Amino acid sequence: MPSIHGFRSLTYPDISSHPLHLILTIGHESTQDPCYRFDGQERTKGLLFQYTLSGEGKLSIGQNTFSVPKNHGFFVHIPSDHYYYFDPSSADNWEFIWIKLYATEVSKLYWNHFIDRFGHVAFVPSSAEPILILWSLYNSIANKKIEHQKHDISFRVYEWILSLLRFSEGEVRTDRHLPETVQIGKQFMEQHFHEPISLSQIAEVAKVSPNHFCKMFQKHVGASPVEYLRLVRLEKAAHLLKHTRIPVSQIAVETGFDNLSYFGKVFRKLIGMTPSEYRDGKSDLAGNQLHIMS
Known part of the structure; x- marks a missing residue:
């Protein structure tokens, strides 16, 4: 049986043009279910980052299919022409952590930047700051140690986004030398x-x-x-x-x-x-x- 520990915030007013960075869901799951498949055209609006801890998942975007192995995560806009799934030919469970944000005008700009910089699937070491902060955010919510006013959540999410920006700059320095x-x-x-x-x-x-x-x-x-x-x-x-x-x-x-x-x-x-x-x-x-x- 897959182990799901997901958390959903209360419904907020329409904030599509507001700069707050709010969480729709955040969670940790392990699955080997051949029926595990999510269609990006049929889900509620948001921005998803899903990171593989072990095993492997698949992400299809248009006519292209990408593997999402250990220490890789994917960025997608929802809704969009994509779906991600567990490949039943895999021998191992697909274990991952995810965060889904409200799709505000501000957060969509960041997502576009990350996709432009990394592609839809990015290699991020498990020891890298974005993954450590994501785990910290998840554990804080899971253990009820985080203040859950929208402003508190927004700042923690923005901290995570900044860590991705710093990581993307590091990738540029390593690969291209500033x-x-x-x-x-x-x-x-x-x-x-x-x-x-x-x-x-x-x-x-x-x-x-x-x-x-x-x-x-x-x-x-x-x-x-x-x-x-x-x-x-x-x-x-x-x-x-x-x-x-x-x-x-x-x-x-x-x-x-x-x-x-x-x-x-x-x-x-x-x-x-x-x-x-x-x-x-x-x-x-x-x-x-x-x-x-x-």
């Missing part, structure tokens, strides 16, 4: 994020024109310099919010944001809550807020 100009620019942003630096300054340090630097950075990192700098600042700010009691206004200054209002706007847009809501939000994971799928 050009020196891009490396210099990235390092400058990571060291001077707290300063009011401009694109012209970054390009000057890299000794290229702003236009050329933008094109090179976008090509090799997968984000514009402005987007990358904003993510660096946001990660630093989130860390300070979580681990210190420094006033929010001071955190905005220390992480390079122009002013408190802009800091709050960016934080809410990308994470789905204000800085104060993230820091001060308190909720209790009541048993009736999740239910085990059977």
Whole structure:
């Protein structure tokens, strides 16, 4: 018998255009059922990442079929022309962990980026940060150790998405070697994020024109310099919010944001809550807020 430990959040209002990253289901399963098959045209809307722990699954997209062996995961939009299934000719159980997110405009952009960067099926070592964070998220929900307000969930999911972005950048560095100009620019942003630096300054340090630097950075990192700098600042700010009691206004200054209002706007847009809501939000994971799928 397959072992299923899935969790579904409460139904939220329509958030299709809202930046919150919310979970539809997250779970861990092992199956050898020849009837295990899901058609991407017949399921509720969402974004799915499913990662193989042992054995092997199959993913068909249009006319192409891909194996999803151990240490590989797949990204799909639902609905779309795909289906994934257990191949009964396999001798081993297919064991996997999955997460399915609401398909917001923001999260769909990330999914498209991951598919462009990895393909639909990606090799991700089990020790890599995205898998460790996914396990942590699953275990926190399974053991009722995570606050289940939508803002709390959104931040944890965004943390996982950021880990995939970092991992994808690492893949680029390993496979293609970042050009020196891009490396210099990235390092400058990571060291001077707290300063009011401009694109012209970054390009000057890299000794290229702003236009050329933008094109090179976008090509090799997968984000514009402005987007990358904003993510660096946001990660630093989130860390300070979580681990210190420094006033929010001071955190905005220390992480390079122009002013408190802009800091709050960016934080809410990308994470789905204000800085104060993230820091001060308190909720209790009541048993009736999740239910085990059977």
